[in-house]
Amino acid sequence: MHRAGREIHYPPIVDLLDPYILLVHQGMVEQMFIDDLQERGIEVKRNTAFMDFAYGSAKSAALEVTCAVDVTHSKRTMRTSFVVGCDGAHSAVRKSIPGATPVGASSDAIWGVLDGQIDTDFPDLWSKAVVYSEEAGSVLLIPRERNLTRLYIELKPESRGSTSRDELSQEFVMHRAQEIMHPFELKWKTVEWFGRYQVGQRVATKFSDERGRVYIAGDASHTHSPKAAQGMNTSIHDAWNLAWKLNLTVRKLAKPALLATYEHERRKIAQDLINFDYEHANAFASGDSANLANNFRQNVRFISGIGAEYEPNVLNVNNKAMSGSGVAGGDGSSSSNGGGGLRPGCLPPPAKATRYVDANPIDVQLDIPMLGQFRIYFLCNSVPAARPFLDTVCGLAVSGSSFVGRISAAANASYTLQPPAAAPHDEFVRPARYTPVSGLFTFALVAGGDKGGFDMTDLPAALRDSAWTIYLDDVPHLDATGKGCTQKWLGGLSAGEVAVVVVRPDGYVGTVRVWADGGDRERGVEAARWLDEYFDGFLEA
Amino acid sequence: MHRAGREIHYPPIVDLLDPYILLVHQGMVEQMFIDDLQERGIEVKRNTAFMDFAYGSAKSAALEVTCAVDVTHSKRTMRTSFVVGCDGAHSAVRKSIPGATPVGASSDAIWGVLDGQIDTDFPDLWSKAVVYSEEAGSVLLIPRERNLTRLYIELKPESRGSTSRDELSQEFVMHRAQEIMHPFELKWKTVEWFGRYQVGQRVATKFSDERGRVYIAGDASHTHSPKAAQGMNTSIHDAWNLAWKLNLTVRKLAKPALLATYEHERRKIAQDLINFDYEHANAFASGDSANLANNFRQNVRFISGIGAEYEPNVLNVNNKAMSGSGVAGGDGSSSSNGGGGLRPGCLPPPAKATRYVDANPIDVQLDIPMLGQFRIYFLCNSVPAARPFLDTVCGLAVSGSSFVGRISAAANASYTLQPPAAAPHDEFVRPARYTPVSGLFTFALVAGGDKGGFDMTDLPAALRDSAWTIYLDDVPHLDATGKGCTQKWLGGLSAGEVAVVVVRPDGYVGTVRVWADGGDRERGVEAARWLDEYFDGFLEA
């Protein structure tokens, strides 16, 4: 046996804040969610299985959902506006949506999974490693916490004969692993878990019903081989994508177009994942290490999460040049391509800045807690030079004469009537610091130049009230690439330019645009109109 | 009122891994210690006050300690080998040590302290800020968690007249603060804590008794003004410095010289702190903002913690050149001065590297958990070129023919008889990974060059067994200064050179030395002898 090569999981080319693998098993992740819900007074109801739903007679009427409860499986009916099926690969919710068929293939490859403490002379036990034997098949080794190693063991048809999947024993699987790993010794000191699975790569044709009332997420909507370790990750992001859209819809702040983006965005990701997974699994099965490494290199952005990118839609808007409007660089995306990494439908590149109010260095993309609100960032090199623009756009954005101002007020009315469920530790997060203007928008400023260049009192009211989200772009040395936020996001701005960046509640970039002359109030009026147009695409008061 | 200036708390010149202030109040810190003890089966005994101690008749006999227990204050006697008094500024233990007198001055400045939620138009509420009024005095504002602000309020003699310290009321203190902050408004929405104190700056003449059996740490040994926020920090470091020395002494692995370094090292720090604090408090009281900023700039390394530096002693050894020995750069410290930041008696500069075994990027100075053991790092550019050196020095260091080998075996015998108190979460830390050779030494390697340059099996046994502490110096781009570990620590090494760095159990650098020719086995013999000499200075089997 010989080592065909070594690859770095996160090469410097992938610009990540945390360039490493942290293995956190699913039980820990689920417990975090359960605890957080509990702290907010919400209990997960167990032993309640979804069976079917029926529409009410009126178009806006509640759905009637039938469930089987408790060990008796007695039926119970409940009424609800929306149903989200996160009920796994055999989803009953999916089956209840007309036309939502899982499409794809189930390979006849069967794999065994073993979690345990291993005793071996194999040298690469603590790196993610693939061992391939032409006759016996492949083993994937994944180091885990507490000295555990997870092994995925290929069980070739030749080896298992006519034994059915569920009859393949732990001893059999161990024996296969030993054969593949030969001449290295392989023994288990403990075994904590054993399972076997067959790889199915399928995406549902639809992620929701025609009326936009019933949704599926996670394994209910897509399945694939577990070897790329993307299943839970992708499933959580499905839910995350859907949750804020549902929230705004339930609050009657959204047009139907908003919820429609869920399927558009997440089905594309599921498809990307299956494509990657398909190539990955094939490269894996072929035992062609060059091929596998190549597949990995091509997909490392995707595996890291930052490569999960959405297509243009009402939320992800590339701006065309407005003739005579003074827009620098023509459109947002081409201006980004001129050196910056910000692109609608993608996550913003990690960037550091100094928080003005307390002079702490922070990560711009993470600093504003995600509370279901959009973030509107203004970026400029000089606040004094950009003041006419900022005064105008901010003034309009909080006034009743703009759509943004009106929808903002409507959101505040809704959040006053029905505030978000609070937890004791919110006291440390201080959500109110980030929603002084409204529960729908956080206004933020990333200003170049020196701290002395402006004072809080120089800012328009909307920004003055947003003291916790005023940043100075003055710590490029803290970033691994040596670049500041404006540089990383936009490739820099020239002296008079002002950029407006909208980041969606889930952290994805919504839209971006650069104005050439921050000294011209008329540009601020345009920017306010441009914001109105963007939000009018999917919100309504 | 005008703003005289702004200072950055951690300017880039101070090379810190975490360049920000994190406010964690003392209750949280104490709870962490209490929880950790509890998990390890140790309960803090409350209501037991130290009264006095007496030596037994034989020199090595146990001490007899008299305590007052419970509300009844009934006396109880216990026997112990050592006493450590962490009993605060009025320490009864200190009073029981002949000749341990607190020396210094108590100023007549009285200060009030108020923790609460503040309502103000003062713009710098969320930065650490000093407000100085010539007539009314000074206020120091410190932002805290949960919207709290701590205020230190000077109570000038003119203002308080003949009222004694403990009679100064909360209302009086609030009123003083309002006067100093005028023309800004200052109101409290809530008050969580109120106190007043008089600044005493004192260091005890001795930190232990003549026989080296009774020690004092923390406020028992030094007090100063709280405004530099160094009291708890320094106190914890006292205990931390003393703990591992006591452990090795109790296990009969140490000469008396080891415990003697406690007073030598920590008294110097207490003195540094008082000097800084004295200047700081004076600059503060004088209201000279240029002076205060200047004092701050000079002392920012000290405030950050990395400026707490020990003087040379048996533990902190600067090496003289050994003539004809092939030592590069003459002595460790001068070689460090040639560009690297490693100095005996100081903390090592933060540095990144890749952990070989699982290819994760780590912080070299933090990666090896502190388990009471010394770390012996070997640094070289090429393992193949350094192999003769490494084979020899490591071979000797684990054999009975070296002092290091013998003391290592003695330590293992002791840890087998009396293992460290374990906690459930050790399962995640895996202490055994870091002590394969012994409970006294972790061997580590920081190797330059390419991953392909060597394999684990190429290493001498002591390093092969230390799989979790083999590092590759190949991620300079992850460091904020753009430099790798060898560069940051030693200013680089030339092709054939090998450096040996000893880091003490508390993370301070013990000693460092560079050998010119890693290809020469004789140099490895010298290095083993040099290690023996160093450890023979304070350990014994």
Ligand SMILES: Cc1cc2nc3c(=O)[nH]c(=O)nc-3n(C[C@H](O)[C@H](O)[C@H](O)COP(=O)(O)OP(=O)(O)OC[C@H]3O[C@@H](n4cnc5c(N)ncnc54)[C@H](O)[C@@H]3O)c2cc1C
């Ligand atoms: C061996 C293996 C290893 C894996 N490793 C990784 C990895 O390393 N990283 C990663 O990201 N992912 C991994 N995955 C994938 C991951 O486990 C799944 O993608 C993830 O659990 C999907 O979450 P889910 O909530 O959509 O579905 P599930 O976790 O399957 O949860 C579905 C839930 O719905 C309940 N349910 C079912 N039917 C009904 C009904 N009718 N009514 C009500 N409730 C119902 C079930 O009881 C269950 O609680 C792995 C999977 C396998 C099999």
Ligand SMILES: Cc1cc2nc3c(=O)[nH]c(=O)nc-3n(C[C@H](O)[C@H](O)[C@H](O)COP(=O)(O)OP(=O)(O)OC[C@H]3O[C@@H](n4cnc5c(N)ncnc54)[C@H](O)[C@@H]3O)c2cc1C
């Ligand atoms: C207003 C104020 C603000 C401060 N802010 C900071 C800050 O921001 N950062 C910082 O690092 N430090 C700060 N400090 C300093 C810090 O609180 C002290 O330095 C620290 O508490 C000292 O710890 P210690 O364990 O030595 O003493 P203490 O915390 O005083 O603990 C002594 C303990 O010994 C017990 N004891 C007393 N006598 C006996 C006896 N005879 N027998 C047995 N037990 C006894 C006491 O009950 C007590 O539990 C501040 C202090 C003050 C007053």
